[in-house]
Amino acid sequence: MQAPSSELQTFEEHCQTLYTASDPNRRAAAEAALMQLSTSPAYIPQCQYVLDHSALSQAQVIASNALQKLVLQFWNQLSHAQRLDHRNHALNFLANKPRCEHYVAVSLGQLVANITKLGWLDSVEHQQIVSEVGKFLSAGGEHVGLGLQLLEQLVNVMNSASNMRSLTQHRKVAGHFRDTCLFDIMQQALLVQSPNAENATILEKSLNLVLACLSYDFIGTSLDEAAEELGTIQAPTSWRPLMEDATTQQLLFDVYHATSPPHSSLALEVLVLLASIRRSLFSSDEQRNLFLAGFVRGSLHILQSQKGLSEHSNYHELCRLLARLKGSFQLSELVQVGEYAEWIASVAAFTVDSFKHWQWAANSLFYLLSLWSRLVASMPYLKGTTPSLLEKYVPQVITAFIQSRMELVRALLQPSSDQADLENPFDDEEQLMEQLETLPALCRFQLQQVLTYALSLFEPSARAYQDALALPLAQQMEPSVQLRLAQSEGELAWLVYIISMVLGSHGAPNANSENVQLVDGDLTAAVLQLLTLSDSAQCVHSRRDHMSHQHLNLAIIFFMQQFRKVYVGDQATSSSKVYSRLDERLALRDHVAVLGVLVNKILTDLQLRSSNLGTITKALQLFADLAGGYCSGKLMLKLEAVHRMLANHATADLPFLEEAANTRLRTLFFSTLCKLLFLDETHVSFKAFVAPLTSLLTSLSAETMPSPQMRAALTGALRDLRGIVSACSNRRTYSLFFDWIYPDFTPLFQRAASMYYDSPDLTTPLLKLYAELVHNKTQRLTFDSSSPNGILLFRDMSAVLVAYGSRILEYKVPVGGDAYACKYKGISICLTVFARALSGNYVNFGVFALYGDRALADCLEVMIKLCLSMRLDEIFVYPKVTRAYFMLIELLMRNHATMVVELDTSVLRHICLSLQEGLKSYEVAISSQCAAALEHLAAFHFQQLTEERERPAKRHLQAHLHNEPGLFSGQLEVLLHMVVFEDCANQWSLSRPLLALILTNSDFFARWKEEALAHQAGNHERQQKLALAFEKLMTDVQPNLDAKNRDRFTQNLTLFRHEMKNIF
Known part of the structure; x- marks a missing residue:
């Protein structure tokens, strides 16, 4: 069927409008009209007609793109002859019009390459593509360049996996192409090259083709193309003569x-x-x-x-x-x-x-x-x-x-x-x-030589820095002096970084020779001496806002991190020669003395550089790393500076706590302080440590009207509290915190969740505090058998989540606002809090229903409403929301399936649809969680079906299936397709729910099997093999979910997958 010339003229006008019109409405209308061409395989003849009869390059490329889309989208509907015809039509076009626009040739080349790859194993004709393209190379003129370009596109397409074929199928095609064609292509590309080639275009295309051949993934390792470090090229043995031929190298x-x-x-x-x-x-x-x-x-x-x-x-x-x-x-x-x-x-x-x-x-x-x-x-x-x-x-x-x-x-x-x-x-x-x-x-x-050179630069620069800082303040403000200070700071920063890298690479100090340790001592002494200049009060006040000074300060902190790793860690000993050299040069005779310098440096930054976020971040990380080591933490408790921080950590003592930019760092700071506090209780008691917070929370609890000051103070306190509870690593320390916070201050948190639900700057730290509070890491939430604390903690958490969740449900994100920050982040943290509480193993949830307590039911109801308030695409667009959502669903299916089936059918449908979509996730952890959730739900369903007694859960399930007969069949269909036909990294996890789903959806499975057999009606041999494979799948599999029966089914499924791949 051929399009009349009038329709061709209209088509060309649309193409010109799309590419040249300035009116966006006209361009949109033209695009909509042209899009129709790629909606049905019936339009393939029209695309070819345009290519044959139109001289307009825009029309040609649109027709070519549409043709490619149609061929790929409706590949299974095309016969072998049609596929070859479309390939040959594209080759004939290029052969007859070698001077067509480059973008038209590229589009048609991509079409040829894709058809060839998809049909490679179907017919020998597709495997003869190299000889077909070879006709271009032998034709001479412009055809040579086109032929080289076609071969390059073919090699690249063969080397790239696509979503139209599984990874196994891709590797099978790519391997066969490598063994049969790639070497010939490489040779042709080299034969075309000549140092004296007159046609620069042909030379460039031949070089690009050689690059494509050598970049081929020869053994299916899928190397990262963005990586700077090349892997070894695993060229086949058949390439040996070409590689050993010296003329190959010499030619290039x-x-x-x-x-x-x-x-x-x-x-x-x-x-x-x-x-x-x-x-x-x-x-x-x-x-x-x-x-x-x-x-x-x-x-x-x-x-x-x-x-x-x-x-x-x-x-x-x-x-x-x-x-x-x-x-x-x-x-x-x-x-x-x-x-x-x-x-x-x-x-x-x-x-x-x-x-x-x-x-x-x-x-x-x-x-x-x-x-x-x-x-x-x-x-x-x-x-x-x-x-x-x-x-x-x-x-x-x-x-x-x-x-x-x-x-x-x-x-x-x-x-x-x-x-x-x-x-x-x-x-x-x-x-x-x-x-x-x-x-x-x-x-x-050449360590000694490098040290000598580094110090020969370091000492003059440090002296010039010292001389400039010694000038009167007014003179320091002169441009020439400022320039000299900035230059000295920049030079010293580079030298400190270089010294740090050398020192940090030495590893354990005992493994180093005495000479190396003495060198490290000299380098350390030079940097620590510089500290007396850069951290002097006058220098900090006059220079702290200059970037060069900040760079120098960050370099010094980096040096201290490297020194900590080698000479302050648990493996370090005070007998190291580093300390003898530091004793000679700076009178720092052991670990404690040097550790005191490091801690004083951190304290100086917290007090005098509070407005510099980068410095505060690095300083607090150094503080945390020092406190995190068992030996270094114990040694820090011997320092007066540490005791001052433990006793005086209010905002008045540490001004960095008042800086808005440092708000998030408060959690790390208080976590580090509490790690030190909990190492030794004899010096500062927990109650004395939290006294400033007790006073603040008491005053905030007395406030009746919300105010900006109250919100700011509470936000900071919540971050501090989260830091404290995160440092509680055992039962003793957690009990100290819980007994202090509950019940005196938890009502304040419930009130804050109600009042400030629309202020994420407060609700985010509040919810994160509860996420930490209910988290039973290292089994720290272990209460006495007579203690109600586990239940009290859950009730308190439930009150906060219900107060926040019930209000955020009705909240509308302001126009132009960040939906994630304003709403979805809070929802994801709520789901995480609830999931952690459910999995904590410190609450007997049967107690709530037994005594008519609505804490669990209300919290579950609000969490389900929050889940339903998000569309599926919204759940998947935010990774943290996705992870929190599926973690909760998997827990509910595992431990609370009875409660889940009591939900409305519409709710269960939403959950099942989300699990069905989650199975397809490229993130392995998500798809595995969804498979586990389905396994628990299907097993629960099967258990209820085989249960003789009529329980409420069984009635609920029957009602759901009456209202929604296909409730579980969608997940079974998706899993069958993925496990049988796709190569997934978590095949075993995805196969686990299959048996339970087949047993509970036997009618659907029978229909699916019949449809699969019906699709092979035209190929009797393949149909018989498929029927036999289905029969083997359920061989010796009993209608139960015993562990042995499951393992037998899994073994059968592995064989079934292998047979299916051989059949198709």
Whole structure:
């Protein structure tokens, strides 16, 4: 059927309107009209007619995209002949119109590649695609470029998994394509290349095709393409002659020397991949050494000639290639290459020059540092007499890098417009750590030499800093002095970070030699001496708002973290030579003295740098880490500064608590304090510690009218309380907290939940407090058999959740407001609180119904209403809501199925639908939870069906199924499809509910089986095999849910899956 010319003209007008009209309404109308073309396979002939008769490129690409969508969407409705016809039609179009627009060719190429992949195992014709495309290569002219592009798209599609086929099916096709076609494609791509190729487009496309071939996932490991670190390329053995042929390498180096970017950089990129070829591919060590020698000579030629290195892309790829050589080859192999001495000297000169011109090569420095770090790391394994020459060049590399960081500091302070685009690594912690992570191995290689150089820079910079700070305050405000202070702070920050990385890499102190410990002592003494300058009251008051001062302070905290890991941990001993050196230099003779310096530093930051969120965060994390170690925590209790904090932790003593930006950090601070408090009760009692909070909560309880001041004070107190209860790790400490808080202050929390339900800044910490309070971690909620505390805790929690939940149900999010922050976050925390209380095992829930207490029933009712208030798409759009929701549903199904079946049919339908959608989640934990919930519900259903006595739960289930006959069949259908046809990481978890669902939905299962057999009516042999597979599935499976019977069904299901894959 062909579209008349008038309809073609209308179609073209719509296409032009869509791409060129300025009126959005006209574009929307045109798009709606064009969308009709991709709604039914009946429109396939019209798409092909447009391609054959329209000269408008916009019309061609829209028709091609629609054709691709139709073919993929209705693939199963097309015959083998039709699929081949659509593929051949696209190839003929490209053959007849080789000068069509690039985007049209790309769209049609994607169509050809997708059809080929989907039909690969169905017919031999699809597997002959390479010979079909080969006709383009032999035709010459523009056809060669089209042929190379088609092959590249084909390789990429074959290498990519799609949702139209399972992962197993994808790997089967990809593996067959690899074994039969990929090598031929690689060879054709290399044959087209020539260093003197006149057609630059063809050269570029051939290089891209080689890249695609080498980037192929040869063994199905699905490497992360975004990762910087390349894996080994597992090329098949059949590729050996090509890889061992020296002309392959030489061709690419020749292309590099004869061309400019993008061709030259693409050639280097291909060489990077070639250097990653697996070791076992080569027939002998001699062949592999020849392969390495080719890379050494080729890269050496580039380094010596400097050909193309003025281009950024070439420079970057060469750095990647150098780093990759050490990643793929051992140092012992490199030193055996004849040109090694020249090569290592050239690489060293290249590296030093790169550091000198760091502004130009900033993105490539990581690879050079990685190269030298790996070279040095291999030194202990180097055998033989051939020198590595690293002792000569590594110090040059380190000093050049450190000097480049000093120059970076000065450049960032220059007002010149040339520096406007410079990025300060201190502003991006991830980038900073990336630059520093390779340094420890390099520095340890020549530790004494590096120390001498670092201190030669550190001491003058510290002296200049001291001199500038000694000037009168008025003089310090002068621009030249401010510049000098900022420069000194920047330089010192870099040096402290470098010192920290070296010290932190030493591991356990007892494993280090005395010489290393003495070096660490010298480095530590230098940094701690700097502390007397940077933390002086005058310096903090005048400099704390300057970014350079903040960077220096963060560097010092980072140093203290590294020192803690090595010399303050539980493995550290006071006999370490570090402490003898610190005693000589600073009179700090043991752990306690140094720990006192660290704690005083933290206290200084909390008191004097309270407005700097980054500093407070890092300081409190250091405080928490110090208190978290058993030995270091015990030692901290010997410090007067710690006792001052335990006795004086009100906002007046620690101004950082009053800063709004630091509100969330209050929880961490009080948690750390209480960890120290609970280590030793003899110094400060719990009641004395909470006295300020007792006074505050008492005054707040007396308030009758809400006010902003009351809300702010209560918000801070709630965060403090959460920190305290999170530190209660055992029965003794939890009982101390509970006996203090209940019942004196819990009514205040219930009142707050009612009054401030629409203020998430208060309700979030309130609900999180209860999430922590009801959490029975480490079995801390263990009450005496005569104690009602477990029930009292649940009743109190229920009152808070009902007060908040019943009101938030009616709350409307303001226009333009954040729905998650205002509403859904609170709901997710409520669900978490309730789930933790249900799973805590400290409440006998039967008591509530027995004595007519509505605490459980009311709370469950409100939680169910909260769940129903969210649409399914809203549940899944917020990950925290999703996790909390399914955690609660799984718990209810496991322990409270009787209560669940008492709910209305509409409610149970909503829950079952949500579980059905959750099964399809890409997050394994969610789908496994949904499967577990279904398993509990189906098992409960089966139990009630086989129960002789007529119980209320059985009547409820019968009523639900009468109102909604397909209540459970949807989940069974989804599970059957997933377990049988899809490759899921949690197959076992998903299979567990199947037996119970089949036993309780036997009629639906029989219908599903009949429909599956009916679909194979045209293939009698396949139908018979399928019927036999279904029969084996239930062989020896009894109608019960005993453990042995379940295991037998699971074994049968595994065999059934295998047979189904063979059949289809």
